[in-house]
Amino acid sequence: MAFIGGGNMASAILGGLIAQGMAPAQIIVIDPGADQRAHLRATYGVRTADDVTAGCAEADTVVLAVKPQVIAEVAERVGGALKGKLLVSIAAGVPIARLEALFGPIAIVRTMPNTPALLGLGATGMFANDCVDAAQRARAKTIVEAFGLCVDLPREDLLDAVTAVSGSGPAYFYLLIEEMIRAGASLGFTREDATIMTLQTALGAASMAAQGDVPPEVLRRRVTSPNGTTHAAITPMQKDGFADMVLRAMTAFRDKAVELGRAE
The missing domain is CATH 3.40.50.720 (NAD(P)-binding Rossmann-like Domain)
Structure with missing residues (x-):
């Protein structure tokens, strides 16, 4: 080779x-x-x-x-x-x-x-x-x-769809991690502690989801008690169109990739 x-x-x-x-x-x-x-x-x-x-x-x-x-x-x-x-x-x-x-x-x-x-x-x-x-x-x-x-x-x-998911996908998660660290610091953590807690949480959640025996939506529901604290956190995300935002972002990536490919 x-x-x-x-x-x-x-x-x-x-x-x-x-x-x-x-x-x-x-x-x-x-x-x-x-x-x-x-x-x-x-x-x-x-x-x-x-x-x-x-x-x-x-x-x-x-x-x-x-x-x-x-x-x-x-x-x-x-x-x-x-x-x-x-x-x-x-x-x-x-x-x-x-x-x-x-x-x-x-x-x-x-x-x-x-x-x-x-x-x-x-x-x-x-x-x-x-x-x-x-x-x-x-x-x-x-x-x-x-x-x-x-x-x-x-x-x-x-x-082009693959790159919208996996190619740029790490950047989506980095952005979420970045904002969780910032939010954690605003809630009173030191930035170092907010970083440690956020990274370990991301690693743990990804590892559980990657086991594949339980779908992500089921894992989410298991953490989200009705009218509980997690429900209070997730509800504003859903009301603000989180799912549509992710779809728009990944579609925009795919469309840009197609455009660049044609330019080539």
Whole structure:
């Protein structure tokens, strides 16, 4: 397996794959930075290179892990070296059609990871073009699942919805955490104590919901006694249109992503 680009997200995938049992000797990372190559060799034991064509030569799977603005340059340098290989792209916002125009009619899987992937807690959507066979699809899913969970999508346009949920989703939760900390401080906590209590509460609630045996709405009702304190807190949120606000926000994200994709 070859990685074009050895930044943070590539490192997250490397760590996950090696933790799952892949031998470091089976991985080569192509990166222009000598210091970064040395860091990757020392940290993961992988091989490294600075020449993209030579680096990809013996790989059957290539992970494209560079910024979108340099993909055209990479494609020019790699030439036809990816023919017959599986290309897995983690480049944000670059559609399959653009990748096919640059790299040719090869097997391509486009993925949309989110930043928690850096902790092995990613939520990623993937879409495969018509050149991808069943074995390649399974291989791509294994790569994605090295840094979290994966949803295999039937249509590429659904990646815009994925990013509205998981791509920007962490920011929604950060905003809520930020405001809960601020509110806690206004109620008399020190900011440090408000932060500790809020973060632990968020972690605990997410962990309980992630167990999956009880739906979130049931968990919420269990905490919300009729006419009790939690009911008094949640009722104004619902009356102020909290559900509509979340839907509007995520729809606005999806629409903006579509607009940017067309501009590309």
